[in-house]
Amino acid sequence: MARRALRAGPPIFSFVAQTEVPTLAAAAPAAATSASARRRRRMAQGYLFLLPSLALLATFTYYPILTTAELSLYRATATVRSHAFVGTGNYLTIAADPIFHQVLRNSAEFLAGTVPVTVALALVLALMLNRPHLLVTPFRTAFFYPALLPLIGAAAIWLFVYTPGYGLMDVYLKRIVGGGVAWLQDPTWALPAVMLVSVWKNAGYYMLFYLAGLQTISTELYEAARIEGASAWQVFRSITFPLLGPTTLFVLVIASINAFQSVDQIWIMTAGGPDNTTNVLLFYIYQTAFMFFDFGKAAALTIFLLAVLMGIAALSFGVLERRIHYEV
Amino acid sequence: MKRSMQYALLLTALLLAALSGAQGVGAQGAVTIRCYYPIGVSGPLNAVMTGMFNEFNASHPGIHAEPVFAGNYVETMAKAMTAVLGGTPPDLAILDTPELYSLLDRDAIISLDDLVAKSGGKAWLDDYYGALLLNNRSNGRLYSIPWQRSTPIFFYNKDLFRKAGLDPSHAPKNWDELVQDAQKLTIRDSSGQVTQWGVEAPVVDTSPWVFQGFLIEAGANFFDSNLGKWVKFNTPEAVGALQFILDLQTKYKVHPTGPSSAAFWGQVPQDFVQQKVAMIYTSTGNMTFIRTNAKFDWNAGFMPAGKKYGAPTGGGSFYVFSHTPQDHVQAAWTFITWMTSPANAARWSIATGYVPIRKTELSTPAFASYLQQVPQALTATLQLRVAGEQMTIHDVDQVGTMLVTAVQAAQSGRLTTQAALDRAQRDATQLLSKY
Numbered sequence: 001m002a003r004r005a006l007r008a009g010p011p012i013f014s015f016v017a018q019t020e021v022p023t024l025a026a027a028a029p030a031a032a033t034s035a036s037a038r039r040r041r042r043m044a045q046g047y048l049f050l051l052p053s054l055a056l057l058a059t060f061t062y063y064p065i066l067t068t069a070e071l072s073l074y075r076a077t078a079t080v081r082s083h084a085f086v087g088t089g090n091y092l093t094i095a096a097d098p099i100f101h102q103v104l105r106n107s108a109e110f111l112a113g114t115v116p117v118t119v120a121l122a123l124v125l126a127l128m129l130n131r132p133h134l135l136v137t138p139f140r141t142a143f144f145y146p147a148l149l150p151l152i153g154a155a156a157i158w159l160f161v162y163t164p165g166y167g168l169m170d171v172y173l174k175r176i177v178g179g180g181v182a183w184l185q186d187p188t189w190a191l192p193a194v195m196l197v198s199v200w201k202n203a204g205y206y207m208l209f210y211l212a213g214l215q216t217i218s219t220e221l222y223e224a225a226r227i228e229g230a231s232a233w234q235v236f237r238s239i240t241f242p243l244l245g246p247t248t249l250f251v252l253v254i255a256s257i258n259a260f261q262s263v264d265q266i267w268i269m270t271a272g273g274p275d276n277t278t279n280v281l282l283f284y285i286y287q288t289a290f291m292f293f294d295f296g297k298a299a300a301l302t303i304f305l306l307a308v309l310m311g312i313a314a315l316s317f318g319v320l321e322r323r324i325h326y327e328v
Numbered sequence: 329m330k331r332s333m334q335y336a337l338l339l340t341a342l343l344l345a346a347l348s349g350a351q352g353v354g355a356q357g358a359v360t361i362r363c364y365y366p367i368g369v370s371g372p373l374n375a376v377m378t379g380m381f382n383e384f385n386a387s388h389p390g391i392h393a394e395p396v397f398a399g400n401y402v403e404t405m406a407k408a409m410t411a412v413l414g415g416t417p418p419d420l421a422i423l424d425t426p427e428l429y430s431l432l433d434r435d436a437i438i439s440l441d442d443l444v445a446k447s448g449g450k451a452w453l454d455d456y457y458g459a460l461l462l463n464n465r466s467n468g469r470l471y472s473i474p475w476q477r478s479t480p481i482f483f484y485n486k487d488l489f490r491k492a493g494l495d496p497s498h499a500p501k502n503w504d505e506l507v508q509d510a511q512k513l514t515i516r517d518s519s520g521q522v523t524q525w526g527v528e529a530p531v532v533d534t535s536p537w538v539f540q541g542f543l544i545e546a547g548a549n550f551f552d553s554n555l556g557k558w559v560k561f562n563t564p565e566a567v568g569a570l571q572f573i574l575d576l577q578t579k580y581k582v583h584p585t586g587p588s589s590a591a592f593w594g595q596v597p598q599d600f601v602q603q604k605v606a607m608i609y610t611s612t613g614n615m616t617f618i619r620t621n622a623k624f625d626w627n628a629g630f631m632p633a634g635k636k637y638g639a640p641t642g643g644g645s646f647y648v649f650s651h652t653p654q655d656h657v658q659a660a661w662t663f664i665t666w667m668t669s670p671a672n673a674a675r676w677s678i679a680t681g682y683v684p685i686r687k688t689e690l691s692t693p694a695f696a697s698y699l700q701q702v703p704q705a706l707t708a709t710l711q712l713r714v715a716g717e718q719m720t721i722h723d724v725d726q727v728g729t730m731l732v733t734a735v736q737a738a739q740s741g742r743l744t745t746q747a748a749l750d751r752a753q754r755d756a757t758q759l760l761s762k763y
Contacts, residue, residue, distance in 0.1 A: 078409055078412075078413065078430065078433070078434050159591055159594070162591070163591075163595055163598070164584065164595070165599065165602075165604050166602060166604070180521065180522075182584065182585075182586045182592075184589065184591045185586040185587050185588070185589050185591065185592055186586055186740070187587070187740045187742060269591060270589060270590070270591065271533075271534045271589070271590045273587065273589045273590070273732065273733065273736055274586070274587035274589055274733075274736035274737075274739070274740055275587065275733045275736040275737040275740060275742055276733055287729070290402070290406040290409075291402055291406070291725045291726070291729070292723065292725055292726040292729075293409060293430065293725075294726075
């Protein structure tokens with residue numbers, strides 16, 4: 001019972017549940033035919049239902065991945081007319097590229113700095129806004145609002161917030177600790193400044209998943225805890241947080257993938273600078289492909305990014321999921 | 329019933345997809361030419377551009393020119409290059425002028441010498457400002473016609489000059505005067521916090537544009553202007569130019585510290601109209617912004633001279649793409665000559681703040697009356713006489729980024745000026761070795 005409730009929580013699981021429905025419904029009128037024919041038909045039907053998404057995935061995901069993998073083996077810049085096969089040449093180039101090493105450090109810092117903070121903040125916001133109160137709706141709206149803004153627009157606003165001298169950040173900090181930091185131009189502060197935008201933008205969005213997750217926890221458990229005289233912290237530690245496990249996993253995965261996809265605000269706010277201190281993997285790929293037109297190197301970088309993302313997905317859904325799911 | 333409706337929906341979707349894939353067909357019998365164009369400065373320029381296209385089409389029944397807005401310069405170049413690689417180039421495009429070699433290396437553009445010869449040859453071309461044609465040529469051949477061109481100039485706040493006891497009638501003439509004036513114009517409060525900076529120079533943004541002005545003024549011969557095959561970033565002159573910028577920041581303390589960037593580029597004109605800074609370097613394209621927002625007396629001047637006066641040019645030019653049918657080339661040329669005719673070019677300059685591209689443009693009635701309202705608009709044109717060439721080389725974007733990061737590394741104290749420029753030189757030489 002509790003398990004099913006958990007599974008229905010995040011959208012990715014409910015999607016799995018939906019696709020099962022037609023197969024069950026179709027089984028009834030087929031009673032007259034033989035078992036094997038029925039199975040064949042059911043299989044065919046299954047593939048038929050898969051076909052649209054399979055066609056879309058093949059066209060826009062699998063085929064591009066294959067061509068990118070192929071391209072990564074060629075010296076292919078816009079300025080050479082025919083592509084020359086170089087084998088692992090592009091991979092060796094990026095392995096020896098000092099900018100790529102800096103980009104990796106930046107991406108790791110971005111991941112480590114944004115994901116835990118954003119997810120923790122989302123959980124806190126959800127817990128605070130899960131009780132019935134007059135102000136809950138306006139607060140939920142306010143916290144979710146950044147998720148509705150296009151990142152490009154949000155970045156333009158933050159650009160002004162960070163302006164030294166008369167930007168909001170500097171004006172208010174000056175009153176407290178003294179201002180004068182050029183947030184986006186200081187090699188130490190530029191990356192944290194860009195990361196803050198990411199936290200601000202995503203915390204409200206992940207809060208929604210947690211709010212949905214909280215709805216699925218049976219109130220009977222809380223009633224039982226109250227009867228037993230459990231403290232608020234005990235309730236959180238023993239009921240709320242464990243039962244939110246699948247939601248936390250889902251949000252962690254989404255947040256990690258998001259961290260690698262953050263590029264818009266970097267494009268607007270720092271263009272990877274100063275001196276590549278805010279250059280992250282996806283931005284470096286964009287730069288290499290569409291500013292420097294070195295498609296072979298960009299393809300190799302893309303395959304690397306793909307491997308990282310698949311690693312995250314495999315880790316989460318393979319290892320962590322097994323540990324998190326259990327019956328109550 | 330339900331199923332048939334699903335099929336109908338699917339069919340409609342397929343039909344729509346097929347239709348949207350089909351190319352638009354121009355007016356009956358007219359040659360349709362597609363022109364990619366970027367918008368590089370703020371303002372309602374899309375409307376001005378589309379208006380000019382419409383007017384051209386109305387007055388040229390045999391040609392249909394189709395405007396394709398493609399974003400900023402970087403995005404437009406990316407789209408044009410992708411189209412070239414996909415085998416469907418546009419007929420013509422306005423692209424950042426220094427992209428010359430990136431386009432040539434791909435065999436993407438044609439030389440315009442034959443077309444110029446038919447339109448009046450040297451006499452016709454001589455009406456364009458020579459400085460604006462410097463980086464439109466490679467190996468003696470002309471590849472683009474100037475359109476939305478700019479140059480960095482110097483703006484100063486005359487009110488603040490008066491307050492500081494300086495002569496507001498002219499800008500500092502050279503780097504020494506710049507330092508002296510900036511020291512008088514930098515104001516600190518009792519706690520030592522700067523409330524007004526002397527000068528702000530956004531030397532690098534996404535490209536090392538304004539920095540090239542300092543290089544030219546320092547007498548640095550920093551790139552191969554004939555074939556675009558080499559750079560010299562670490563000469564004593566270049567190191568001296570970078571050191572001067574660092575001195576403004578750390579020795580004289582008249583310029584905010586830290587590396588210049590795209591954000592700083594956007595902030596500088598804001599700082600100027602907010603009177604947080606007394607003197608700035610920025611594009612002549614920002615003059616309209618300053619004119620409408622400054623609530624004080626201001627003036628424009630040349631970039632103060634180092635060993636000599638100098639500034640790079642900037643902005644976009646018309647390129648005609650190769651593998652374009654002959655009648656399309658002719659139509660594209662008709663369009664370019666119409667757009668850059670003195671009256672039309674003047675209209676564009678006034679609407680945007682870009683520099684006039686032709687000498688006869690200045691005597692058009694529209695521009696003459698504009699100059700009466702905004703006499704400062706002439707400063708950039710006068711500075712063109714001493715302007716140098718903007719770095720136009722192979723792989724210009726990547727080499728430019730190397731110079732940008734080097735300047736930022738020096739400004740943030742991560743590397744010395746010499747070490748930073750040595751790094752840029754080493755990386756650039758390695759990259760350019762294949763040409």
